[in-house]
């Protein structure tokens with residue numbers, strides 16, 4: 001995993017603003033850490049009685065070049081910043097200064113938290129919107145391949161895992177880039193050897209982190225995968241519970257769920273094990289490094305090569321150089337799941353969209369014919385073609401039935417016309433122009449589609465019919481329902497999730513009313529009368545013919561086939577005229 005995914009910055013403006021604010025906050029934090037160490041060193045050194053006096057006189061501010069019984073004080077704090085203005089007022093000034101630094105650091109942490117939470121919320125909502133828009137453009141065929149529950153998990157829990165990435169990892173990463181540089185620079189002016197020790201040992205931490213990172217990435221992906229399998233399995237079991245009970249297989253699902261849950265548990269535990277191990281390794285490394293600095297400083301202090309105040313300042317600063325890097329390591333694990341989710345998001349966003357033109361002057365299919373020439377479709381991952389060299393000539397106003405054995409490609413013909421699938425060969429022509437020259441949304445306005453699964457959404461019957469035309473009046477909704485043979489249904493009747501409060505036949509008729517209420521000149525219907533009784537079927541057929549629109553319908557039932565002007569058989573290359 002890269003420390004910062006450039007795609008995240010490119011795609012989400014919130015992330016760029018956040019990073020810029022974090023850098024400013026990081027620089028300010030680095031400065032405050034150095035000032036705090038200097039003040040602490042000055043304060044502590046000031047409280048140590050001077051060796052030659054022994055009378056309880058405190059070593060006040062070390063304004064001079066010599067301090068602590070003639071021990072030279074490196075000159076760092078001697079006449080510079082501190083000795084001059086900042087600490088002129090002795091211990092009171094030190095205490096005051098420390099108070100200001102503590103408050104300042106607190107404010108910076110608060111500011112960082114606020115900026116991070118806002119950025120996380122903004123980035124998550126941007127990515128969610130982009131993925132949804134892109135998925136819609138990729139179309140229902142792509143969505144059916146991409147397991148919908150995996151997408152749901154990704155867009156909910158998956159992206160929420162980005163919170164620690166923004167709130168903890170990125171700010172820490174910025175601190176890791178700014179604070180050690182400032183700290184080492186300041187240390188170098190007081191004790192070059194200590195600064196050199198830190199410079200040599202510090203890179204070990206990122207090297208270890210990178211090694212651990214490689215191992216973590218694979219674990220994180222495995223965990224993400226286990227989670228989406230779990231979500232998919234649960235969704236399947238819950239929706240299929242009545243069927244499973246009927247066939248006495250509900251109990252058997254327990255062991256399947258246990259197996260999937262166990263996989264997820266094992267993946268989570270191994271992620272945690274790795275996180276604990278890596279924290280331990282990084283802590284150990286940092287502690288040994290600080291100890292090395294401390295031993296060196298101690299020896300030079302005893303030898304009289306270093307002043308007490310400088311030695312204290314170096315000792316206080318040394319852990320601060322390692323701390324941000326160590327914490328980056330820890331936060332890296334907390335945010336690894338979010339980063340894995342964002343990679344999945346980019347995988348979807350980088351799936352190329354089918355090439356389509358941008359013409360908006362789609363020929364009016366009320367008067368223009370629609371033709372398919374030699375259309376061949378092969379679904380991704382399938383060897384055999386779903387549709388092979390298919391031809392069709394659909395003239396305005398005619399009602400055509402598509403027939404043929406199951407699985408020969410009838411629904412695929414409708415998907416081709418709607419632009420949901422890529423053609424391997426052939427062309428769709430409308431009024432003399434190829435369909436792929438037109439902007440997809442404008443092209444699809446020519447069609448109303450009733451798929452095999454009606455796809456109703458939560459709300460009332462009227463809400464669902466109005467999806468076809470949002471400004472339709474109650475009377476228009478009622479007329480559409482009557483034409484679809486569903487006149488008995490109340491407009492405000494709730495349909496439930498995916499229409500579950502309606503019977504199969506009722507769902508189909510509501511979906512048909514939704515298509516009839518549109519202004520689209522062509523109706524594409526996938527077995528519109530399946531599940532209807534003969535009377536309702538006759539009403540539907542009358543409604544379809546009365547609409548005067550061009551109708552292309554997948555039909556198995558004799559009454560529907562008989563109602564068509566002609567029949568086209570899919571799967572053989574013959575055209576059968578009724």
Ligand SMILES: Nc1ncnc2c1ncn2[C@@H]1O[C@H](COP(=O)(O)OP(=O)(O)OP(=O)(O)O)[C@@H](O)[C@H]1O
Nearest residue numbers: 141144379382386405406407408409410411412413
């Ligand atoms: N999204 C998809 N991904 C992969 N293969 C698919 C997909 N949709 C359909 N197929 C395959 O393409 C072939 C044609 O399917 P299609 O649904 O068009 O047939 P159909 O004639 O409408 O069948 P039915 O009458 O049973 O509804 C089938 O072999 C099917 O398995």
